[in-house]
């Protein structure tokens with residue numbers, strides 16, 4: 021069926037837009053955008069100091085310079101732990117996974133200090149040993165003396181930056197609290213849990229649960245730091261009263277250093293500092309929770325439905341084109357506000373992408389349907405006069421340049437006024453639709469364009485057709501219409517028929533649409549005069 025719409029390719033655009041979206045999602049571009057938004061939002065988040073903030077005792081370069089190279093004797097750690105007897109909780113974020121070789125006296129003295137203190141949390145983390153994944157814990161003596169163990173596992177995002185961790189994790193089952201959570205539990209006075217047996221497994225993986233984003237902030241670090249060597253001084257004992265203390269390695273090159281959103285351009289952030297931020301988040305309830313994919317998807321859907329509702333059909337195309345990207349921008353701003361005010365992370369990039377694509381799709385579909393409306397006759401769905409002229413005029417030019425023929429068929433229903441008078445206007449409309457249907461069926465070749473030119477007058481453009489071709493095609497159509505036997509009492513044949521005039525030739529200089537139309541109209545007039553229901557070729 022010849023289409024009255026010129027740009028059917030419009031309808032492919034939503035598909036292409038969808039594919040582009042998929043590509044952006046698959047190549048990780050969307051995720052990178054989310055990271056960018058997240059980091060930008062965090063950089064607007066300023067943290068303020070509070071009395072509950074942990075104190076960090078750091079194995080820093082100064083302590084190393086004064087106390088000798090690492091590892092230090094365990095008796096030294098025992099001394100420090102004794103210094104912290106009045107602390108609310110102590111996170112000993114130092115790997116003590118190997119026994120001292122010479123004798124186990126140092127281990128015993130550290131274990132005794134840990135036990136005396138009673139509020140020490142020690143670290144556990146996953147490590148692969150060949151094909152096997154193991155939990156690396158402090159040696160059993162120290163693990164047993166600790167109040168509890170906490171895992172120090174952070175998740176590295178695709179761009180290598182640490183933004184999130186899990187409050188629970190473990191081999192096979194996630195039953196170790198995160199290190200900061202464990203320290204927080206001790207500070208809250210929760211009873212020490214029973215120590216689980218070490219777990220080694222070939223087929224178990226490290227399982228994570230309860231995802232949170234670390235509430236890093238911009239500006240000055242909100243917690244105090246103290247060199248290990250200073251913390252050993254008796255004068256400092258009172259400093260730690262009722263405080264949460266984290267002990268860890270911060271000297272460059274010695275401990276674990278991680279890239280974080282606020283340390284991306286510097287040397288990295290020691291694990292113990294990340295834990296301090298986490299602990300702070302736990303203390304003042306400012307841990308950031310990511311919105312689940314399901315909720316995020318539902319919210320996106322809701323947004324699209326709401327926008328669709330607001331942009332009801334009468335809104336202007338420009339509004340549609342601008343509204344969706346504007347909504348996408350609002351989503352970005354909203355997600356930043358939600359992060360800073362509500363401590364919830366709504367990763368905006370995919371929603372923004374979906375909104376933009378939805379807007380583009382809606383715009384394209386509306387554009388296509390507007391074009392259909394502008395080029396189609398509402399009653400018969402054939403091309404309208406305007407569209408017919410748009411095609412007719414350049415076709416004349418083209419055929420003239422190519423020295424190829426062109427035919428124009430003009431047809432008019434016979435005694436249609438009588439039909440309307442007798443059967444009513446509505447029945448007349450039905451006849452017009454039937455005629456249009458037969459026309460569509462009769463002129464299906466490439467380039468042929470049947471159209472309703474007005475009232476009960478139809479035209480067909482046949483580029484490439486000679487007079488003989490066009491007269492034959494017109495005759496076939498005339499016969500088909502007659503064969504429909506649509507009753508028409510006012511007609512001598514008692515059925516609906518039409519008269520047809522045909523103009524056809526290789527267009528010459530000076531040939532215009534008007535001239536060709538008038539020729540066909542003259543032939544149609546002769547057809548009417550000669551008794552109707554005939555095809556009459558124009559004599560040019």
Ligand SMILES: Nc1nc2c(ncn2[C@@H]2O[C@H](COP(=O)(O)OP(=O)(O)OP(=O)(O)O)[C@@H](O)[C@H]2O)c(=O)[nH]1
Nearest residue numbers: 432433434435436437438440445446448449475476
């Ligand atoms: N039902 C209906 N009738 C229409 C429509 N457009 C035009 N007409 C009618 O078509 C009729 C055309 O009548 P005329 O031009 O006098 O010609 P005719 O009665 O067909 O007579 P001949 O053409 O000489 O055979 C008029 O009665 C118009 O009202 C339409 O959209 N629907």
